[in-house]
Amino acid sequence: xxxxxxxxxxxxxxxxxxxxxxxxxxxxxxxxxxxxxxxxxxxxxxxxxxxxxxxxxxxxxxxxxxxxxxxxxxxxxxxxxxxxxxxxxxxxxxxxxxxxxxxxxxxxxxxxxxxxxxxxxxxxxxxxxxxxxxxxxxxxxxxxxxxxxxxxxxxxxxxxxxxxxxxxxxxxxxxxxxxxxxxxxxxxxxxxxxxxxxxxxxxxxxxxxxxxxxxxxxxxxxxxxxxxxxxxxxxxxxxxxxxxxxxxxxxxxxxxxxxxxxxxxxxxxxxxxxxxxxxxxxxxxxxxxxxxxxxxxxxxxxxxxxxxxxxxxxxxxxxxxxxxxxxxxxxxxxxxxxxxxxxxxxxxxxxxxxxxxxxxxxxxxxxxxxxxxxxxxxxxxxxxxxxxxxxxxxxxxxxxxxxxxxxxxxxxxxxxxxxxxxxxxxxxxxxxxxxxxxxxxxxxxxxxxxxxxxxxxxxxxxxxxxxxxxxxxxxxxxxxxxxxxxxxxxxxxxxxxxxxxxxxxxxxxxxxxxxxxxxxxxxxxxxxx
Amino acid sequence: xxxxxxxxxxxxxxxxxxxxxxxxxxxxxxxxxxxxxxxxxxxxxxxxxxxxxxxxxxxxxxxxxxxxxxxxxxxxxxxxxxxxxxxxxxxxxxxxxxxxxxxxxxxxxxxxxxxxxxxxxxxxxxxxxxxxxxxxxxxxxxxxxxxxxxxxxxxxxxxxxxxxxxxxxxxxxxxxxxxxxxxxxxxxxxxxxxxxxxxxxxxxxxxxxxxxxxxxxxxxxxxxxxxxxxxxxxxxxxxxxxxxxxxxxxxxxxxxxxxxxxxxxxxxxxxxxxxxxxxxxxxxxxxxxxxxxxxxxxxxxxxxxxxxxxxxxxxxxxxxxxxxxxxxxxxxxxxxx
Numbered sequence: 123x124x125x126x127x128x129x130x131x132x133x134x135x136x137x138x139x140x141x142x143x144x145x146x147x148x149x150x151x152x153x154x155x156x157x158x159x160x161x162x163x164x165x166x167x168x169x170x171x172x173x174x175x176x177x178x179x180x181x182x183x184x185x186x187x188x189x190x191x192x193x194x195x196x197x198x199x200x201x202x203x204x205x206x207x208x209x210x211x212x213x214x215x216x217x218x219x220x221x222x223x224x225x226x227x228x229x230x231x232x233x234x235x236x237x238x239x240x241x242x243x244x245x246x247x248x249x250x251x252x253x254x255x256x257x258x259x260x261x262x263x264x265x266x267x268x269x270x271x272x273x274x275x276x277x278x279x280x281x282x283x284x285x286x287x288x289x290x291x292x293x294x295x296x297x298x299x300x301x302x303x304x305x306x307x308x309x310x311x312x313x314x315x316x317x318x319x320x321x322x323x324x325x326x327x328x329x330x331x332x333x334x335x336x337x338x339x340x341x342x343x344x345x346x347x348x349x350x351x352x353x354x355x356x357x358x359x360x361x362x363x364x365x366x367x368x369x370x371x372x373x374x375x376x377x378x379x380x381x382x383x384x385x386x387x388x389x390x391x392x393x394x395x396x397x398x399x400x401x402x403x404x405x406x407x408x409x410x411x412x413x414x415x416x417x418x419x420x421x422x423x424x425x426x427x428x429x430x431x432x433x434x435x436x437x438x439x440x441x442x443x444x445x446x447x448x449x450x451x452x453x454x455x456x457x458x459x460x461x462x463x464x465x466x467x468x469x470x471x472x473x474x475x476x477x478x479x480x481x482x483x484x485x486x487x488x489x490x491x492x493x494x495x496x497x498x499x500x501x502x503x504x505x506x507x508x509x510x511x512x513x514x515x516x517x518x519x520x521x522x523x524x525x526x527x528x529x530x531x532x533x534x535x536x537x538x539x540x541x542x543x544x545x546x547x548x549x550x551x552x553x554x555x556x557x558x559x560x561x562x563x564x565x566x567x568x569x570x571x572x573x574x575x576x577x578x579x580x581x582x583x584x585x586x587x588x589x590x591x592x593x594x595x596x597x598x599x600x601x602x603x604x605x606x607x608x609x610x611x612x613x614x615x616x617x618x619x620x621x622x623x624x625x626x627x628x629x630x631x632x633x634x635x636x637x638x639x640x641x642x643x644x645x646x647x648x649x650x651x
Numbered sequence: 652x653x654x655x656x657x658x659x660x661x662x663x664x665x666x667x668x669x670x671x672x673x674x675x676x677x678x679x680x681x682x683x684x685x686x687x688x689x690x691x692x693x694x695x696x697x698x699x700x701x702x703x704x705x706x707x708x709x710x711x712x713x714x715x716x717x718x719x720x721x722x723x724x725x726x727x728x729x730x731x732x733x734x735x736x737x738x739x740x741x742x743x744x745x746x747x748x749x750x751x752x753x754x755x756x757x758x759x760x761x762x763x764x765x766x767x768x769x770x771x772x773x774x775x776x777x778x779x780x781x782x783x784x785x786x787x788x789x790x791x792x793x794x795x796x797x798x799x800x801x802x803x804x805x806x807x808x809x810x811x812x813x814x815x816x817x818x819x820x821x822x823x824x825x826x827x828x829x830x831x832x833x834x835x836x837x838x839x840x841x842x843x844x845x846x847x848x849x850x851x852x853x854x855x856x857x858x859x860x861x862x863x864x865x866x867x868x869x870x871x872x873x874x875x876x877x878x879x880x881x882x883x884x885x886x887x888x889x890x891x892x893x894x895x896x897x898x899x900x901x902x903x904x905x906x907x908x909x910x911x912x913x914x915x916x917x918x919x920x921x922x923x924x925x926x927x928x929x930x931x932x933x934x935x936x937x938x939x940x941x942x943x944x945x946x947x948x949x950x951x952x953x954x955x956x957x958x959x960x961x962x963x964x965x966x967x968x969x970x971x972x973x974x975x976x977x978x979x980x981x982x983x984x985x986x987x988x
Contacts, residue, residue: 480777481773484777511779
């Protein structure tokens with residue numbers, strides 16, 4: 123972000139959030155005291171540091187003054203709290219650092235991964251860092267993304283399954299020749315100082331999920347929205363958090379997504395030169411997921427009540443990242459980043475010329491959607507529904523552009539067999555005991571696998587989903603062998619191993635996790651839960 | 652925009668809606684497909700085919716110019732049978748704009764895709780602000796000016812407000828709701844029960860039987876609707892029990908008439924070919940029955956009506972099958988599902 127813009131953004135975001143929360147003396151008082159209460163609660167739970175002491179003292183000062191202050195002064199006090207949030211959130215993007223990061227070492231991703239333990243990584247990785255570059259496959263509507271970025275502001279909304287996602291997307295964008303994107307990264311991504319440094323300077327802003335005040339959440343949303351208005355491309359994960367179950371996200375958070383519409387209307391109202399905001403879904407497809415074990419455990423423990431912030435997963439252990447990267451090399455395990463067709467903020471597809479198209483391909487004048495008596499206008503209820511439409515289109519794109527691999531297919535095959543063989547067991551008992559049979563005959567596995575593969579290939583032919591290269595052939599032996607290579611290694615416990623002419627299911631949680639990717643696409647299986 | 656509303660479809664219900672609006676000095680136009688029908692409405696002020704006994708207001712103008720009329724209005728009320736719904740929607744889609752409001756009144760489901768009408772509107776047009784107007788609204792009673800109530804369901808407050816404003820102060824009280832799925836499914840499903848009620852009347856049964864059919868039919872409607880994502884409370888309102896009562900009780904209902912004639916032993920094809928208007932219950936029964944099989948839902952009345960319409964069951968056999976079923980607790984299926 124340009125230095126001048128940063129101050130403008132902070133001032134404007136503070137003004138908008140304050141206006142929203144100070145619409146009447148009652149609303150103002152409620153917002154101020156709720157924020158102070160929740161912030162002090164948060165600080166209670168934190169480690170004792172100098173910073174914590176200072177923050178606490180500051181909130182106490184504000185609280186004691188606010189208790190006796192008239193509404194006008196209370197407004198000022200809330201303004202200072204909001205402004206402090208804005209300053210903390212706003213990134214410190216410095217073009218000089220970005221240039222250095224992308225020029226000096228080949229590939230920003232390599233740089234970031236190096237940062238975990240630079241010397242050891244450089245020494246231990248076979249073939250050098252450049253191989254990682256080869257393992258990331260960019261496909262789909264990359265040209266359309268570039269074109270959209272030249273016609274307006276783009277908002278990239280990828281699927282989310284690993285903390286490596288933001289780094290990979292950042293690297294993908296760099297390879298596409300696009301500028302860095304503004305995105306909100308959880309504080310845990312900044313916990314490694316070197317990664318944090320580059321995160322910050324590559325366009326990331328800090329999101330502290332421990333801060334629960336609605337004022338803070340509004341600051342985050344408004345910050346993202348206002349940067350979109352100013353033409354900064356944005357990136358966020360509308361799933362909200364990493365997919366715990368392994369399935370393709372279908373329930374998306376509307377808050378940040380809705381900012382794209384807000385920004386569009388603001389742009390139309392102020393007659394901006396390039397008012398358009400294009401939302402571009404994108405799927406990140408790993409064969410192995412770094413944090414799979416922790417994620418599925420969390421899903422199973424807390425279905426519907428996920429812990430949300432996991433601070434002790436594989437991402438916080440540099441050794442696990444190293445293992446993961448090495449595994450990607452040795453197993454020829456490509457990561458596919460698929461860019462979907464851009465959408466307008468109402469969920470219509472956008473063509474190469476930036477024109478919105480309806481489901482029948484007819485051109486749509488998108489400015490009309492927000493017109494009231496011929497002028498662009500806000501309408502909170504209407505706009506929320508429009509955002510729901512957008513979310514639906516994004517979720518559909520996720521399903522269409524998810525790349526299925528042999529691992530997903532084999533996990534799906536074995537897991538379906540387990541369910542069929544144990545119809546009376548509930549999911550949890552099945553996972554714990556494995557049911558009546560501890561292994562599956564290989565011949566049956568091949569039979570089922572071929573049938574599912576055929577069905578998937580038919581659907582892929584209709585453009586309903588994507589298959590990785592290995593699944594485009596009919597070579598089920600190669601598919602099985604590739605999957606077994608992956609499923610029997612990398613994770614602490616193998617998920618599936620071959621013993622003679624049988625397949626032994628060992629870590630069924632992992633099988634559940636990897637099959638879930640197909641689960642959303644298969645009407646028979648449904649989701650992972 | 653020079654029109655308050657455009658009504659698309661010159662059948663009995665479309666004409667009735669346009670008549671109410673014209674009678675209240677709303678600027679309304681009725682789009683019909685055939686030029687002769689437009690001439691008849693504009694010059695003779697009648698619609699002999701669908702509403703033979705009524706005179707239409709002089710201010711009600713019909714047109715065959717879809718593009719021109721669409722360009723002049725903000726609200727479009729679409730009232731065409733489900734079998735031609737998609738093709739008409741696609742035609743509309745060539746001219747509609749994103750700031751317009753599109754509301755349909757069709758009580759049916761597309762047979763092959765099992766799409767609801769609002770889903771078809773989404774697929775065939777660029778309009779997002781869609782809604783459904785439903786309820787116990789027999790066209791002839793509306794034409795006669797009897798007081799009635801309807802439900803406008805939409806995800807958009809703007810749609811609800813616009814339709815309520817159109818009918819404000821008229822004899823049609825329009826209530827608002829958000830459950831589009833429930834409203835559409837209720838409207839379609841009640842036609843199946845109306846067929847059964849017609850059969851019961853045709854067989855000479857009395858009010859006890861009809862009440863049994865209505866309440867158990869309502870239970871099936873709610874179970875089916877909830878399984879498809881509807882709000883169960885919708886079925887307790889105008890678009891559920893309200894519509895069901897009117898359709899099952901009234902000899903004016905087309906589906907009821909089909910049921911009566913089935914009971915008299917007439918073959919279905921003969922019954923349908925003798926009717927000027929569409930009995931939506933017939934294709935809806937097939938669509939719902941197939942969907943129930945896919946979903947693993949057991950709905951005995953739907954099963955019996957399907958048997959009578961498409962599998963050669965006699966009304967007596969259908970009756971015996973229904974009466975021979977095990978009886979369980981009345982609300983168990985709803986309470987625990």
